[in-house]
Amino acid sequence: MKSSSLYQYKYYDYRYEYDYVFTGAGAAGLSLLVRMLKSGKFRDKTFLLVDKDRKDRNDRTWCYWEKGEGLFDEVVYKSWDKTWFHGPGFSKLYTIRPYRYKMIRGIDFYNHCLEYIKQQANVRILFEPIRQIENKERYARLVLENGEDYFAKAFLFNSILFEVPPKDEHTQTFLQHFKGWFIKTEAPAFDPDANTLMDFRVSQEHGATFVYTMPVDEHRALIEYTLFTEELLDPAAYEEGLHNYVRDFMKLDKYTITEKEFGVIPMTNHQFSPGEGRIVNIGTAGGQTKSSSGYTFQFIQKNSRAILQSLLTNGTPRIDPEHAGRFRFYDHVLLDVLTHKELTGAQIFTRLFKRNPAQRIFRFLDNDSWLPEELLLIGSLPTMPFLRAARRVI
Numbered sequence: 001m002k003s004s005s006l007y008q009y010k011y012y013d014y015r016y017e018y019d020y021v022f023t024g025a026g027a028a029g030l031s032l033l034v035r036m037l038k039s040g041k042f043r044d045k046t047f048l049l050v051d052k053d054r055k056d057r058n059d060r061t062w063c064y065w066e067k068g069e070g071l072f073d074e075v076v077y078k079s080w081d082k083t084w085f086h087g088p089g090f091s092k093l094y095t096i097r098p099y100r101y102k103m104i105r106g107i108d109f110y111n112h113c114l115e116y117i118k119q120q121a122n123v124r125i126l127f128e129p130i131r132q133i134e135n136k137e138r139y140a141r142l143v144l145e146n147g148e149d150y151f152a153k154a155f156l157f158n159s160i161l162f163e164v165p166p167k168d169e170h171t172q173t174f175l176q177h178f179k180g181w182f183i184k185t186e187a188p189a190f191d192p193d194a195n196t197l198m199d200f201r202v203s204q205e206h207g208a209t210f211v212y213t214m215p216v217d218e219h220r221a222l223i224e225y226t227l228f229t230e231e232l233l234d235p236a237a238y239e240e241g242l243h244n245y246v247r248d249f250m251k252l253d254k255y256t257i258t259e260k261e262f263g264v265i266p267m268t269n270h271q272f273s274p275g276e277g278r279i280v281n282i283g284t285a286g287g288q289t290k291s292s293s294g295y296t297f298q299f300i301q302k303n304s305r306a307i308l309q310s311l312l313t314n315g316t317p318r319i320d321p322e323h324a325g326r327f328r329f330y331d332h333v334l335l336d337v338l339t340h341k342e343l344t345g346a347q348i349f350t351r352l353f354k355r356n357p358a359q360r361i362f363r364f365l366d367n368d369s370w371l372p373e374e375l376l377l378i379g380s381l382p383t384m385p386f387l388r389a390a391r392r393v394i
Contacts, residue, residue, distance in 0.1 A: 018048040021142055021152035023130055024159035025051035027062065027297055028283025030113040032157060032304040035071065037120055041312055046122050048150055050142065052129040055114060058107035060263050061180065061222060062297040063214065065099040065362050070301065075108040078216050082194035083358065086201050087350030093194060094358040101195055103214050103222070104297075106261075133158055135277035152278060155317055159283035165270035172335045173268040176294035178226040179238030181246075182259040189252060190215035198353075200346035202245055206233060208338065208345025211245050220258075223250075228267060228294075228338065228345055238262070265294045269332040269393075280317050282307070292331035293365055327367040330374075333389045340392075342385035355380035 020036070022029045033049060036042050070076075079102045084093050117123050129145040133156060140156035143149045165173045196213040203209065207229035215221040225241040227233070246252050265284070272287040274280065282288065288299040307317045337343055352361055356377055363369040364377055378386070 016149065017046075017151045017153060018124070019045040019152070019154045020047045021140065021150060021156040022047065022049045022159075023051075023133060023142060023156065024283070024285075025049055025053070025055055025110075025114075025125075026159055026283060027109070028159040028286070028288065028300045028304070029157060030109070030117075031071075031300055032282060032307060033123075034113050034116060035304050035308045036311070037117065037123070039308060039312070043122065045154070046124075047120075048124050048126065048142075048152075049117065050126045050128060050130060050144070050150075052127065054127050055110035056107075058105050058259060058261070060106040060261055061214075061224075062104045062106070062109070063101065063212070064295065064298045065096065065101045065366075066298065067098050067100075070102070072104060072109065072112070073102075075104055075112045076102045077105050077108060078103050078192075078214065080193065080195045084194060084196040084199070085349075085353040085358075086196065086199040087346055087353065088200065090350050090354050092353065094353075096358050096362070099359065099362055101197070130160060133160075133162075133279060135275075135279045137277075140278040154278070156279050157317070158275065158279055158281050159285050161266075161285045163272055163285065165266065165268045171268065171270050172332070172339045173266060173270065174228050174230055174335065174338065175232065176226065176228055176265040176267050177232055178224050178263055179242060180222055180224040180261040181242050181257050182220065182222050183246065183252075183255045184220050184258050185252060185255045186219070187254075188218035189250065189255075190218055190221045192217045197358075198349060199245075199249065200350060201249065202241065204344060204346055206237070209241070210345070210349075211241075211249075213250075232264065265289055265296065267291050267294050267335065269335055271328075274318070280307070290331065290365065290367075291328075292334040295365060298366065326371075326374075329390075329393065330364075332393045333386060336389035336392055337385055340389065342389060343382060348381065351381055352377065 022033055079100045081097050081100050082093060082095055083101055131143045131145045134141045140152040141149055142156060165171050192215045195215060198210045198212060200210045202211055206227055209227045212224050213221055223242060223246060225238055268291055272285060274286055282303065283300055284296060288303050289296045290299060306319045310319050311317050338345060360373050364374060
């Protein structure tokens with residue numbers, strides 16, 4: 001028997017009540033839950049993790065740069081301390097120490113996190129579609145598609161993107177969409193000591209388009225065809241882009257495609273809600289995707305660390321937004337430049353990499369730079385297009 005009253009609900013069935021509920025078992029939900037459990041400070045609390053997918057396939061790959069060791073180094077598939085940038089008329093190999101560029105396969109991350117979570121007696125996992133979440137005065141409520149509802153007495157951490165950016169004159173929205181091939185060759189074809197961060201030498205007919213390449217060894221690599229545009233392409237166009245790149249730039253005609261992946265990440269000046277009351281939005285749903293680049297994984301890790309620290313010291317997961325202040329302004333100016341086609345993505349990033357060390361660019365894209373070096377970066381770009389965009393944003 002069920003009831004809409006929390007008091008009566010507790011009286012009838014404790015199975016539906018938890019201290020913390022997580023909706024979404026992606027990078028954000030799993031990262032925060034694992035951090036909370038590994039802290040050892042929540043052994044007397046109960047957790048519910050819900051996702052519609054069982055996370056039993058390699059549906060994506062996360063690539064990011066990081067100094068030193070990270071919480072998930074155990075599942076890093078490959079890392080590099082050298083990276084290539086290619087743009088129109090410019091190519092350079094960068095040594096990026098003290099950073100390392102790291103790659104994590106989705107399936108390895110899911111398996112690592114879920115195996116650990118399943119060992120915890122105070123966590124329950126449900127693989128069910130979610131209908132809605134709602135905030136109440138003394139609890140948060142989760143409703144599944146099958147009609148079951150569950151309650152979070154403390155907080156519900158949501159990483160499902162229920163909110164869609166509006167389509168109006170004030171909202172700039174691009175999609176970062178990408179198709180990836182893992183390929184294998186019989187003869188040695190790749191340098192495993194260096195990856196390619198961006199290669200803008202490909203056709204720009206659809207908009208800002210580049211390819212990044214992550215060589216695992218001399219015979220295997222991930223090649224990702226990536227675009228920043230307002231609309232998705234026809235599926236065949238991604239395949240054609242990858243085929244042309246492997247043929248024209250890698251000079252390969254004999255290879256095997258062992259895996260494929262496809263993804264879409266929103267890049268928008270829309271400010272996603274952090275949630276209200278006992279609902280806390282995390283990941284892309286909480287604004288942890290950097291709007292100017294689409295990078296998400298490291299921002300999720302920084303956000304997860306900050307939430308955990310705030311829970312332990314203040315008893316609340318509410319923290320200051322990671323993308324606040326001047327960095328949000330920088331992101332929105334860049335989106336405006338792309339929206340009004342003041343410059344192409346190839347022109348912008350080529351100027352940045354041609355005139356700045358990679359470490360300075362990484363700090364800037366991580367929102368970790370200081371104002372003096374930000375001025376150096378801004379000064380390396382064409383002045384008037386960005387001034388016009390800044391005026392429009394303001």
